[in-house]
Amino acid sequence: MMEKTFVMIKPDAVKRRLIGEIIQRFEKRGLQIVAMKMVDVDKELAKKHYAEHKDKPFFKDLIKYITSSPVVVLVLKGKNCISVVRKMVGATDPKEAESGTIRGDFALEIGRNIIHASDSPESAEREIKLFFKNSEIFEYNMPDADIIYE
Numbered sequence: 001m002m003e004k005t006f007v008m009i010k011p012d013a014v015k016r017r018l019i020g021e022i023i024q025r026f027e028k029r030g031l032q033i034v035a036m037k038m039v040d041v042d043k044e045l046a047k048k049h050y051a052e053h054k055d056k057p058f059f060k061d062l063i064k065y066i067t068s069s070p071v072v073v074l075v076l077k078g079k080n081c082i083s084v085v086r087k088m089v090g091a092t093d094p095k096e097a098e099s100g101t102i103r104g105d106f107a108l109e110i111g112r113n114i115i116h117a118s119d120s121p122e123s124a125e126r127e128i129k130l131f132f133k134n135s136e137i138f139e140y141n142m143p144d145a146d147i148i149y150e
């Protein structure tokens, strides 16, 4: 099924100059970038994005982390890309994440796990709407689609 998912390259990854490395993995996999920008996440937006965690003990630190410097947000499109991208990202806690995943290759601690990706079609839709206007999401031809897909 053709899907769209939301990805955020978090402040620690931006500061560590990992933007290109991370995006390259998605492109090489065959996923299409249909939206992308660098943004400062303010407290209000951060709290909306992570609303489901508002009562968790780590919430305050999470908001501080995510608002600490600019992030890069993307919308990726591809077949089954919500679960494909979650697998590429790896377990929430990088010390449990498999090598070969983004967190498993570039991160060590749960509070500095470098990337976010939507975990369901509902959260993908909600998160894409939170960060992008419709006019910022593009549709364009992917000339190698016939090679990547059966």
Ligand code: UDP
Pocket: 053, 058, 062, 091, 092, 110, 111, 112, 113, 115, 116, 117, 119
């Ligand atoms: N987080 C944290 N401590 C925890 C659990 C989560 O700092 O004990 C942070 C971490 O940055 C994580 C985010 O909160 O990515 C959201 O947690 P979630 O369980 O939704 O994980 P994710 O979907 O990012 O893998």
